[in-house]
Amino acid sequence: MKYTEIMVRYGELSTKGKNKRSFIDRLATNVRQSLHDFPELVTKAHRDRMHIQLNGEDSRKVMQRLGQVFGIQNFSPSIKVERDVKEVEKVAVEMLQEKFHAGVTFKVNTRRSDHQFIYDTNELNDMIGGYILDNIPGIKVKMKNPDFILRVEVRLNGIFLSYETINGAGGLPVGTAGKGMLMLSGGIDSPVAGYLAMKRGVDIEMVHFFSPPYTSEQALNKAKELTAKLTPYVGSIRFIEVPFTEIQETVKHDVPSGYLMTVQRRFMLRLTEALAQKRKGLAIFNGEALGQVASQTLESMAAINDVTTMPVIRPVVSMDKNEIIKIAQEIDTFDLSIMPFEDCCTIFAPPAPKTKPRIDRAREYEKRLDVNGLMQRSLDGVKITEIKIGDEFMNEQEESFAQLL
Amino acid sequence: MIYFDNSATTKIAPEVLETYTKVSQQVWGNPSSLHKMGESAYNLLEQSRKQIATLLNCQPNEIVFTSCGSEGDNMVIKGTAFEKQQFGKHLITTSIEHPAVLNTMAQLEKLGFEVTYLPVDKNGQVSVQDVKDALRKDTILVSVMAVNNEVGAIQPLNEIAELLQERPKIHFHVDAVQGIGKGIQELIMNSRVDFITFSGHKFHAPRGTGFIYKRQGRKLAPLIAGGGQETNQRSGTENLPAIAAMSKALRLLLTNEGEKVAKQQAVRQAIYQHVTSFSKVTMFSQLNDNFAPHILCFTIDGVRGETIVHAFEKYDIYISTTSACSSKKGTVSGTLSAMKIPEKIATSAIRVSLDEHNTLAEATEFNRVFDILYKQFEKINS
Numbered sequence A: 001m002k003y004t005e006i007m008v009r010y011g012e013l014s015t016k017g018k019n020k021r022s023f024i025d026r027l028a029t030n031v032r033q034s035l036h037d038f039p040e041l042v043t044k045a046h047r048d049r050m051h052i053q054l055n056g057e058d059s060r061k062v063m064q065r066l067g068q069v070f071g072i073q074n075f076s077p078s079i080k081v082e083r084d085v086k087e088v089e090k091v092a093v094e095m096l097q098e099k100f101h102a103g104v105t106f107k108v109n110t111r112r113s114d115h116q117f118i119y120d121t122n123e124l125n126d127m128i129g130g131y132i133l134d135n136i137p138g139i140k141v142k143m144k145n146p147d148f149i150l151r152v153e154v155r156l157n158g159i160f161l162s163y164e165t166i167n168g169a170g171g172l173p174v175g176t177a178g179k180g181m182l183m184l185s186g187g188i189d190s191p192v193a194g195y196l197a198m199k200r201g202v203d204i205e206m207v208h209f210f211s212p213p214y215t216s217e218q219a220l221n222k223a224k225e226l227t228a229k230l231t232p233y234v235g236s237i238r239f240i241e242v243p244f245t246e247i248q249e250t251v252k253h254d255v256p257s258g259y260l261m262t263v264q265r266r267f268m269l270r271l272t273e274a275l276a277q278k279r280k281g282l283a284i285f286n287g288e289a290l291g292q293v294a295s296q297t298l299e300s301m302a303a304i305n306d307v308t309t310m311p312v313i314r315p316v317v318s319m320d321k322n323e324i325i326k327i328a329q330e331i332d333t334f335d336l337s338i339m340p341f342e343d344c345c346t347i348f349a350p351p352a353p354k355t356k357p358r359i360d361r362a363r364e365y366e367k368r369l370d371v372n373g374l375m376q377r378s379l380d381g382v383k384i385t386e387i388k389i390g391d392e393f394m395n396e397q398e399e400s401f402a403q404l405l
Numbered sequence B: 001m002i003y004f005d006n007s008a009t010t011k012i013a014p015e016v017l018e019t020y021t022k023v024s025q026q027v028w029g030n031p032s033s034l035h036k037m038g039e040s041a042y043n044l045l046e047q048s049r050k051q052i053a054t055l056l057n058c059q060p061n062e063i064v065f066t067s068c069g070s071e072g073d074n075m076v077i078k079g080t081a082f083e084k085q086q087f088g089k090h091l092i093t094t095s096i097e098h099p100a101v102l103n104t105m106a107q108l109e110k111l112g113f114e115v116t117y118l119p120v121d122k123n124g125q126v127s128v129q130d131v132k133d134a135l136r137k138d139t140i141l142v143s144v145m146a147v148n149n150e151v152g153a154i155q156p157l158n159e160i161a162e163l164l165q166e167r168p169k170i171h172f173h174v175d176a177v178q179g180i181g182k183g184i185q186e187l188i189m190n191s192r193v194d195f196i197t198f199s200g201h202k203f204h205a206p207r208g209t210g211f212i213y214k215r216q217g218r219k220l221a222p223l224i225a226g227g228g229q230e231t232n233q234r235s236g237t238e239n240l241p242a243i244a245a246m247s248k249a250l251r252l253l254l255t256n257e258g259e260k261v262a263k264q265q266a267v268r269q270a271i272y273q274h275v276t277s278f279s280k281v282t283m284f285s286q287l288n289d290n291f292a293p294h295i296l297c298f299t300i301d302g303v304r305g306e307t308i309v310h311a312f313e314k315y316d317i318y319i320s321t322t323s324a325c326s327s328k329k330g331t332v333s334g335t336l337s338a339m340k341i342p343e344k345i346a347t348s349a350i351r352v353s354l355d356e357h358n359t360l361a362e363a364t365e366f367n368r369v370f371d372i373l374y375k376q377f378e379k380i381n382s
Helices: A017-034 A059-066 A085-099 A121-135 A189-199 A217-233 A245-254 A257-278 A298-305 A321-330 A359-366 A371-380 A398-404 B014-026 B036-055 B069-084 B099-110 B128-134 B157-164 B240-254 B257-275 B305-313 B334-338 B360-380
Strands: A005-010 A042-045 A049-053 A072-081 A105-112 A148-155 A158-162 A166-170 A179-183 A203-210 A236-243 A283-285 A383-388 B063-066 B090-094 B114-118 B139-145 B171-175 B195-199 B210-214 B281-283 B295-300 B349-353
Touching (some): A005 A059, A017 A049, A017 A059, A059 A072, A072 A085, A072 A148, A085 A121, A179 A189, A189 A203, A189 A217, A217 A383, A245 A257, A245 A371, A257 A283, A257 A298, A298 A359, A398 B240, B036 B240, B069 B090, B069 B139, B069 B210, B099 B114, B099 B139, B114 B128, B128 B139, B128 B157, B139 B157, B157 B171, B257 B281, B257 B360, B305 B349, B305 B360
Parallel strands (some): A179 A283, A203 A236, B090 B114, B090 B139, B139 B171, B171 B195
Antiparallel strands (some): A005 A049, A005 A072, A042 A049, A072 A158, A072 A166, B063 B210, B195 B210, B281 B295
């Protein structure tokens, strides 16, 4: 079927009262950004629905992308026909025939936004339903839970037919909940945490620590590639790379090995907070889950969290590893995450980290260090990249390889 | 030279060979190595996979590289049998499958599995009702080819898929070695199909490479254990030059597929219409949508297939006695005997199989030679 437009139904937006307009505008911006490489599309966001006119673009590809935009409850690909019942009947039969197999049930559900149309909804339901029954032998009408609901919408500019309703990603439009910083390693958990933050409307910026030569260029590219995997939900994401070598070397040298990890992480959190303040972020997100590794006991979280008063939100904190992996697979970050590059959390991992570090000790050990100087030099070396949908970092030779293929 | 034996193998395309050579010389690292050379090889491997997935409208992790079509069939059939034997030991296939399927099934029978071989009708098609009747509680696999390699009959995959909707746990395998690039991609890539076998050298890629489609979430016990390549499904250092070349060959094959199919149909029709005007010709293929556009199987009654193949060869025209795998063994075509063609006629069968490069001029030349040979054979055959 050649669809002419996609009708989008909003999710929780409808309950947002006075803010509704700004939520819808934000959603429209996100949709446009996410679909930016389909130049023919025309997107119109109305109070109750959004209409995306395809103008010849591939509906399957557009819908695939649309399924990732937060704030959409569901959507229906539809076909626009002339305001002529004969025409409606013909297309309706074609549509249902495509999905027909023995014993299929259907009903017609008409809606008129143009109340001047010559037939009312009941008449239209009867006429179109009757025509389908006559022309698709074996099809049956069923009012409760039919296999297909043929939706017919009479508008001033035409009549729109659809029978499929595809679930959207749910959640809230990204950006409606403000901005937060995500501490992105290269592992499985942090991209999932980022995804969940975005799902509730947070506009995230990635903060990634890298320690050359202990971490490779590949590890940095992997983090960027993971970021690229999350862009379809928003359009683009800023990636902030923070040099961490000097801090790691100094901490390794001056802090007892049981507290290496705690002190390193305190630095990471301080740096992230500093970046958040500078860039108007309201909270810090990370991929910590309780009990997974030494740094993720409550004692450890408390000792690390000690350095900031900014909210530190841990979307996956109470999830089992398997639950996190399931989401990682759904958002296609899992295969990337398990690629075996050292990141700065693994290289200086002490043989026996304290699982119950004490806040006073951590503070004590840091007194031996020039915390401000180390922080400042690291912040001075920060580099920011804007990552867009489809950007590719793992495969620098992609274009020359494309010539070969 | 006229090459009409494309179902046996195809000529490697020059651009494809170029890719093979370049990759052999320039990207020869092991994709599993950690360093830059390994990374580069890995990236090319994954880019090749992604291109194939895009061309077939599936996900990259649904493509597993193999060494050939036979390996793909073995991988799916034995892999299913070993993976799912605690749920049942019954498999269903058709009596007209390629030996890679039939002999794999026979091996499994010796190991205690039960196999139902479905019959076909006179058109070489399996009946959906037969599939339905064969299904048992302990059935774990249904394996049906897309296009028969001997007569070109297209199997009713949509109907079987619909039937299997109610039995979602059964693995549904399609051997599509003869079906790719023949205008039936939608049929092959049916959403209920779990596994599909493809072979590179049937579409102008080098020998020794192929792939299967393996639907996300479906599991097969690996047959080759080792270093864990191909997400542990098939260990062994990847044949990267051949894989990259195959990815390119597939792209070229599917570019303007419609035009290419139409061209093969026209050549096939020209031959079909000519040879069927002779009284001693029995034609097994048909000019309709139930048959692939590139295969014609027929006889000159009373003349052995082998004789006809060699007679054409004298004119530099290359055809085959049914499938390449059975032709040297002198056995009768399995498909024709399943179609209940008497052995006396079946031994005369020859197969003309086309690719997108064959032309109407070649068909005309074939027909001219056919007339000469037909006349010659009349002397011994009246």
